[in-house]
Amino acid sequence: MKTFKLLSLGCFLFFISNVFSQTTSPKKFNLDFNQYDTERLLPKDWFQWGDQPISTESIEESNYVGKIITSKKGNFGCITYAIPAGFEGDSITLSGYMKIENINKKQSAGLLIRLNGANNKLLGFNNMADENINGTIDWTKYSITIPYSKETDYIYVGGILNGNTGTAWFDDFEITIDGVSIEKLNIIKKSSLKDNIETVIQSLEKSSKPLDLTDNKTLNNSLQPLIDKLGNKRIIAIGEDTHGTSEYYELRLAITKELILEKGFNTIVLENPYDGIEILTNKIDEEPLESLMRKHLFSIYQTKEMKSFLDWYKLKNDNNSIKFKGCDDSYWALEALLEKEFSSIRNEKLSTLLKTLKKAIKQSKKSNFKNEIKNNIAVYKAIIEMECYLDENNLHTPNSKELLFNGKSSYINYKRLSEEKTIRSRDEIMADRIAYLAKDPNAKIIVWAHNAHISNTVIIDNEIGLMGRDLKNKFKNNYISVGLSSLSGTYSYINNRFINSDHKYNDKLLQKKVELTGENSWEKVFNQFSNRPFFTDFNEMRKHINSDLFGDLKLIGYSKETYRDYYELPTLTMFDFLIFLNTTNATSSIAKE
Known part of the structure; x- marks a missing residue:
């Protein structure tokens, strides 16, 4: 199976910008991988991100799929497609089929979508890493949705393999904005300030x-x-x-x-x-x-x-x-503020809950990469336990409610990560x-x-x-x-x-x-x-x-x-x-x- 010579991301971005500057209204996107580039030996207009090689494979006549085969020396590979933007809408969805084989459980594969604005500023991104898709799975349809920004200049979609084990195949991608296929949408040219200065x-x-x-x-x-x-x-x-x-x-x-x-x-x-x-x-x-x-x-x-x-x-x-x-x-003084709030209350259970919270916060401050989520979830649980006790025993004050609400807000994303939910910004x-x-x-x-x-x-x-x-x-x-x-x-x-x-x-x-x-x-x-x-x-x-x-x-x-x-x-x-x-x-x- 043949692959093409890897180009750096910087070289690609220069190349792709020049290509798209000459194509303002594309009518067909090769999202099904079936248009084949005989010179590059790849699906037409698809290219490589990362250091794992990409290729293509024909699974039946005129039906090509994208493919990533890992090597031990690489970190990740992504078979990628770029579309000049200029669309209107609130959300963008990428759906497509993926098949994986022998991917280590500490690594993953998925679909990828990235929105870039002016000067390649990142406006949106999702690569399904949080879903931890690995092992061996036959052809399965997946989809990801992120908010769409009208400041988007380029839409990048792809199939990604994060790691150095296994193989991944991708096929039949589709992009929709607010549920409408991108194939049916017209590109809307941005109105520039410099062309409207007198009106402004x-x-x-x-x-x-x-x-x-x-x-x-x-x-x-x-x-x-x-x-x-x-x-x-x-x-x-x-x-x-x-x-x-x-x-x-x-x-x-x-x-x-x-x-x-x-x-x-x-x-x-x-x-x-x-x-x-x-x-x-x-x-x-x-x-x-x-x-x-x-x-x-x-x-x-x-x-x-x-x-x-x-x-x-x-x-x-x-x-x-x-x-x-x-x-x-x-993250720095919640326990001290709560101690001050309840200093006049003599309640053995509440004192125990405060000690548990202080211990959890102290432990969280010593966290390393491996135990950070676990230790901070312990803080979140201690806050919830205290909140429930105060509610059940009518000990809450307006100030204690506010303190615990802000404490929960600070630690909520550790809980969401443990539940594989999208974090709150x-x-x-x-x-x-x-x-x-x-x-x-x-x-x-x-x-x-x-x-x-x-x-x-x-x-x-x-x-x-x-x-x-x-x-x-x-x-x-x-x-x-x-x-x-x-x-x-x-x-x-x-x-x-x-x-x-x-x-x-x-x-x-x-x-x-x-x-x-x-x-x-x-x-x-x-x-x-x-x-x-x-x-x-x-x-x-x-x-x-x-x-x-x-x-x-x-x-x-x-x-x-x-x-x-x-x-x-x-x-x-x-x-x-x-x-x-x-x-x-x-x-x-x-x-x-």
Whole structure:
């Protein structure tokens, strides 16, 4: 059986991009493997990913199948097919037949689907690894479904064998979007921002109002029209396109003050570990703010701007009428918070349950790769056991319910992994935590989080944006997203990309200029419209203009700016309102120089 010479993935991507740039409306896809390339000795347009060789086999006249035969030196092989995207829909399904033989039980085979956006950004992926398909199985039909993103540039499908044992065959693939075969769908060309700049500017003229940041009084006066539009909603999410921009904190504090003092909002939620914020608020009158910030806030928030907010919060919250909460995962202080909550209760069973939970958490912190899931499931079970006991004996308080809910949320994915269920993303869990707070009918909530999280639509990796999407779906027009954006200036960042991997928030705050904004960017169009700050009503704009205009948008996280922080996005669909500043400055660290 013959195979073709392996090409590197990078070479393939260059090759396939050039091929597809000349083919804008393919009418037939070789998903049944039956069109045969006599030069490459492979099914036409199929190619190899990985280091295990791919080939084809004729099982009857004119009926070819894809095949992967492993070698001991390889790690995985994937027989892959690429389709230029441009479709509309909410979900994409790949179905097909697979036969496997002698695959080790620690390895697996399956179907694969991958969605790539601009610059090969991953928008969606599933390779059935969680289903652990191995051994010897005759021809069986399988299918996988993932959310479909309209930002998809290429759809990759394939048959994959993860490992170095056995053989896998694949046949008769089919792709559907929202249940309709891709063979019947027409490719829809994206509308580009650069082709519609004049129209966008005209729409901005109808939908925008200037902002004056000269001083607090002028800022508050110019924000009043926006405050009036937000005041009767239940959840206002205020974003940022970097976590380290000084003016964004100034704007968010100004909006937050007005919503609390004028419109009855009473809860502030920060994109920070839940338990860290709980301890900070518990000790805010006992310990210096800077000390609390260093212990319990992500390093990127250890700034003078955040301290200004906390100074105001401490002053205004003397009667505990304003709640301050975190919405990120909490692994570090749950047991201490529960001990404090139940310190006045003398109950032997409850004390035993607390000891069991503390022991499980201590063990989980010592976990290695082999026992991580087992140890963290033990924590989850201990939380459930405590929750049941408190329910049965009427010992629950509103605070204990909230603490245990957030504990369960932090450990839920270990349970889902053990049950071979799809894990819930960080964004989905943050949405759950905010929605939990909104169960209180009197709660009016202000969220401080990144633009990528508050977006009304899913925008990155079928993960980032799920928080805003889920909250918009649940609360409809009672959830409002306000994006913050700028063209140029400086920003702060940290070098640690895994900010919640431990409880040591001691990263140095660094500063840098924004340098990589592209020509087809929303920021440049906003700057062309006005050389002064403004806010615009995207809901109003969408009445007059195609909302699916794609242009580059800056979304820098905690780290240093790279080209991968610019996403080709239909920005008008992401937010209800957007505040634009032409130039901004980096936040200032509270650390002593």
